[in-house]
Amino acid sequence: MSHAPLAAGAPGARIPGRLLRSPSAVIGSVMVVFIVLVAVFAHWLAPHSYTRTDLFMSWSLPDARYLLGGDAVGRDILSRLLVGAQVSLTIAFSVLTIVLIVGTVLGTIAGWHGGWADGLITRATDLTLAFPELIIAIIVAAIMGPGVPAVIVALSLVGWTGIARIVRSLTLSLRNEAFVEAAMAAGTRPAAIIVFHLLPNMVPALVVRATAGIGFIIMEEATLSFLGLGVQEPQPTWGGMIRDGLPALRTEPWMAMAASAALAFTIVGFNLFGDGLRDALDPRGARR
């Protein structure tokens, strides 16, 4: 007899088991783990220094030394791709984490509490949405100096709104469910009701949102860097590599292609993983 779920708190245990049963989830997990490992051990895996410039290798063709060729200042693209995984994923994960937490907290408060709290939070989302991201990025970069932390802060400052609004809408519908009433009757605190009853029911939507967000954040970083507000050289990022490689797409496509492929691989991995997670979380296993 297993009491795992009671131990684990509320829902959810056995999810790893169910996860492993969906092929897409397995593939996705493998891809995600691979990417994460690459990111973690990037410096160790990189065959060359990712900062070392060598003008004689600038835009060099892929060869035995530089497997993916050289970039504009002759740095090894492969090494930069590997280290770029670290930087880009750090940004993506940090922003996602912050944004998910802030968005979820504010969204549930707005949806659950209603009244003035809802009014305030809703107006705040409207305002943030309307406020051009660029202004926020410029101000943040001015205060913090451009770089990874500034990118994370700037993207988080604008990113929470979407999540807050989705979470609010889900809270608005879910709080009418009879099981919420039952939880109140059981004496569960509102905070616990939100965390244990409402959130699990929002996870699928948040998973989709988060997996879609990864690519968006990575590309958004590139846009900011383009304006000098993002990650600074010589730190490589995938977005930056795609951006820098784009003008050379017809002559030396390997940089933009390699980074695009890495990005696509990551996004596909996370999406598959997210799908698998969703299926594993589905109480009805709703495959027909």
Add this chain to the structure above:
Amino acid sequence: RDLNVAINADPSQVDPITLSELISGDILKNVYQGFTDTDAEGNVVPLLATSWEAHEDGLGFTFRLREGVKFHTGNVFGARDVKATFEQLLIPGNKGGGASQYLNRIVGAEAVKAGTTTDLEGVKVVDDLTVEVRFTEPEVLFPIYPFNFFDASLVGEAGSNFFAENSGGTGPFRFVEWKRGEQVELDAFADYWGGAPAIDGVTFKIVPEETTQLALYETGELDVLYLSAATGRRVLRDPQYADQLQSATAAQINYLGFNAALYEPFRDKRVREAFSIALDREALVNGLFGGAAQPLYGQISPGVGGYDPEFPAIPHDPERAKQLIAEAGYADGLPPLTLGSLESSRTEATYFADLYSQLFNVEVTLQTQERATFIRALNAKEVPFFHFGWTAGYPDALYFLSQVWYSKSPYNRTGYSNPDFDALIEKATATTDPQERYALYHEAERLLVLEDWGTSGTYVRTQLALVKPSVKGVTLTPFRFQPYADVTID
């Protein structure tokens, strides 16, 4: 048929009074004209002034104006228009034209700027085609300053904004319409004094994205395309464009700025020298620009009056550079340093940062910034070490030397100051004879670069442009394109 040319942003304006920048300049030079122009080689040639004479005291010029020049408004151009143009530039409330800075030394300019009078005392209409200008201090370059003479008689009635919507110049093309974000349209001026252009007009299409520009060029929607460094590299390598490519050295210097006030080691000449000789400028122009650039050793770019073809090449000598650093007492490494640059020259800056950190055991942090932010910091002299460029506003080396390195110039962003250098510049400013003046430039340039190691030139870009084979008569000069007056399209 119109000539279609790409510009990568809206011009700031299209009227001859308000401040002008590169893009407006490209457009306006087809509509408005000044005393002189430069030819394809960068030589000064007469335009609306057929000849000029410096006054004996060196404090004035008398200009003989071209006869039979008509404004787009139908009026005839004459000495009164020169005077009126100058006055309009100075009158407060007219959103201060950039060219007004060239008028500061004219007698009576202060009074007009202060608003006490509208009559510019120092400019005298001698007769219809003769105008005399007098200065408070020597102003030898006055004839080559880029002025846009316009039919000022109309401004008096219609207000200073009149030419934002109307055409009032003497150039080969008339301004017709500016659709923001889309295009600026010019029509051929049939009564142009140099003969009506062969094409119907010029359309400047506003296309910020370079890939889009290229696509438009390929589909034939653009006839002429000025290329940025990145696109230029790619076009150079593509044989299909070989016969459509034009090139010309840019009248622009790029340099490394050392602010000794902010970074202690820069006070030591040896350190500055080390930074300069550490650069492999040959490798730089080939590696980063695929050859579309040339090394800059001094501080004057070729094609600009006063360029010194004999300026010695600075040898690439990393060993000596290291030694110099050691001699300066930094054998164990220099304190951390931040290299500032505009986003547009990020690639070069990246290279410099890596080069110095490898060579000198110094931690160089790169900081590329958005334009407005970076310029603000530069002007406030807050950047200890930066890579920056300076494009000549008129075809004379004084533009580089007196603006960037003269100690009292507001554009001196490194705080470089050497009384000897300043004296040379001051002397040059008062020297009318070009050759004499150029000799002074050369002396000053060597003092700045080779004696003081006050800066380190990096490269001069080779401008590249694509011109459709069917289009003839487009000329790329160090100052970008010549007006399109002689263009023909098959």
Add this chain to the structure above:
Amino acid sequence: MSQYLARRIASFVAMIAVAVIATFIANRFVPGDPVLVMLGDQSSNLDLAARLRADYGLDLPLHEQFVRYVTGLLRGDLGLSFRFPGVPVGEVIADGLRISPVIGLAALVLSLTLGTLLGAIAAVRAGSLVDTGLMFVVVIGLSVPGFVVATGLVWLLSVRLGWLPVAGWGTPQQAILPIIVAAIGPIAYFARLTRTFLLETLGQDYVRTARAKGVPERGVVLHHALRNATVPLLTVAGIMMGGLITGTIVVENIFNIQGLGRIAVTSIAARDYPVTMGIVLLFTLFYGTINLLVDIAYVLVDPRIRLAVS
């Protein structure tokens, strides 16, 4: 409801006020000033700078500038652009306003219909090859950056095949590619969301009831399952609509369209305060209205939702 609306509109006005203040402060907080940008290479020409500052009223104390702006605003006057001398802000924004909503709405309609359709098909066939295939395509759509897609499409359809114009705005053909490129991401996102929410609702008992009534599969999905996923989907659509209408800079740049996104970016880069302020106000209005409509839609769609009146 009417009471709710009244309060909502009141708070709307308050929000606009906050937006004005916030943008005003933020603008001045941003390093670099418009005069610097205007002066370009002559940015250190203090003389000129002072003249320009005086011309634009930037030499006044901040509170006076604010009062000036607000009084202008109350008269409906957004001021004159700095970037485009003498042009009223309204006119500058109007350029984009003629374009962005067209692209935005078209892309929205496209992504809602196509996204919902793809998502619904995938959900109904969940676990099948169709589902896997669709989701793969969709994920690719999500993972390839917009400008890569755009560049590729332009190269293929315009440069190589010559079917569509490369860039510009005005003819219907010129609208096709921008709309498609703007819609790709949203289509993919919406498809995934639709699938997720549908899988959620398709397992509900009332869907079984609908089947028991003999409702055909399409009706089951559209009328029952999808309807119950409307609230979160509407929310996303609302945000998406805002994002699309206020312009997508990537699309506008690549297709060389003077849309709101581009105007916003250039005005910020040029520190064109009046235009920036005007744009923020416009966007605030946009988002406020969209979200108000979305909230009203919640109540219409789901009778259980009561929006608190407070």
Add this chain to the structure above:
Amino acid sequence: MSDPVLTLDRVSRDYVRAGRRLAAVDEVDLVVHRGKTLGIVGESGCGKSTLARLALHLVPPSSGRVLREGQDIARLDAGALRRLRARMQIVFQDPNASLNPRWRVGAIIAEPLRAQGWSRQKRLDRVSEVLDLVGLPQDAVDRLPSAFSGGQKQRIGIARALAPEPDLLICDEAVSALDASIQAQILNLLTDLQARLGLTMVFISHNLAVVRHVSQRVAVMYLGRIVELASEADLFDRPQHPYTRTLIAAVPEPGRPLQAGSVRGEPPDALAPPSGCHFHPRCPLAQNICRRISPPLIEAASGHLASCHFPGASAS
């Protein structure tokens, strides 16, 4: 009598529908005594479930007070209300909807325990204990509600309510989906608990036999009001209100034919309740007075309250 655990003091609850007021519960006075069971029966839609929700303050009353051990629960702060709710549990009428589809049964049953801060081990033990009590297999703990039949879900709801050993238990149609044998098991369990722990119960059901079996006192509701309130024996053996008599007569029992048409006329519209006595349009005894005056709930016999102008009379 013994001390009141739950008192409803002229409690009403209105819903507004299509601009009209619907009095789901209409000025109800009720007292539930410690260790006793109050049965509530009545027409479907007469407000029983609403009454149950009011008792737990899951919906606030439109007027009147709900007193828990003398305290007005509307005045309690959130924490106190939560602590109070921990001691009063409810089995909801709809077992399916009241179970979070993403929670495993073990967690569902343990929820009130968790809310009361029981330790993990104690929770585990208690959950397995109550599973046994309601006749669910132990392996139910880690399955989701969707894997259970209607009756099993109902038992999960019962197990959840019983787990924290509440002193007040409200059962809203708690055994309707159970087969006779399990129903008997549960009812026995409840009576045992009452005997052992002094459990107080409000038992809402349409099954009069069940109500009779568990209750000491029984209230009959009609259209938001209590029309009769008496001890179980009095009520079933000597019903005073004609509606109660109709109800009892309609009970289907093996061997008894279906009492079709046992109640005349249209069911009442709660949005437009009949004047006077709400039951008069369907009452065989109705007189003029019934149409005009709403009869108060008064003692018709000793300890037997009925709201009828002609209590005890029978139609002939």
Add this chain to the structure above:
Amino acid sequence: MTIPVDLHEALTIEDLRVGIGRGRDRVELLDGISLSLRRGEILALVGESGSGKSMTALAAARLLPPGAELGARRLVVGGADVASAGGAALDRIRGKSFGFVFQEPMTSLNPLLTIGEQIAEPIRLHLHLDRAATRSRVIDLLGAVGFPAASTRLDDYPHQLSGGQRQRAMIAMAIACNPPFLFADEPTTALDVTTQAQVLTLLRSLCRERGMGMLLITHDLGVVSAVADRVAVMYAGRIVETGPAAAVLAAPHHPYADALRRALPRVSAKVARLEALEGQPPSPRAFPTGCRFHPRCARATARCRTSVPALVPSGLRTVACFNPIAETKETAP
């Protein structure tokens, strides 16, 4: 190939098996269920909670939850062959050839549609009536199932209704198209006895007068005896006894059926303690061997533990027991 369908046949289920889950989680919920009903007939399906009554009905309607697999020799409902129908054909059968009253009235109603809309849906789909006619039919239906003020309350949403009102809406929906067959899964649990009587009377008259067949799943033996013609008793996924309702209720042969009857409380008199079965109901994950009732059966013998008793006819009844009560001539109290 079309299976010949007897016009009097309202429901035929032959050897129905339902399993759910995969691999280790696989459980067999139904084990060879066979039932048949003629038109106009009412069969009550009673039995232990969790024994598979709802599953039987859902399987026959092809409405099993995802993951469940069904096997049957024959499935005919309301004159339509359900087993072979698929997709659109099934949609035409459902709602028209049979109606279904689900056990859980709250979650089985769409929370976002008014009950009027939901009841109108099958009418629109199958009867193709115009708006006004549909609306008046909806009102009639609601009135018939004892819904108060039907014409105003059809615009109510499910959450605004009481449990019994939802249940009645559900019934109205199921009979909206006059189907020849009705699955009624505990249709009156939330109804007070008078309303219940009204609804049952209605259903019974539909059977008697229109020849509707009805599978009535219920726990209320009173209801069974009042309306059902025949009864089938289920225990742990199998049918253990069938026969005429009155006879089975009066003198069940299977010990489980007997236990059910004994456990009932009565309105007429209060008993001290109800007679519940000893032991725990079996879980489908661990059904006992042999006769699945044997661990709780007082009459169980060694044989019950090892062999499965078949349903053997005895008179009008069938019983699956090695030691049925009838043989010992025990009579009901």
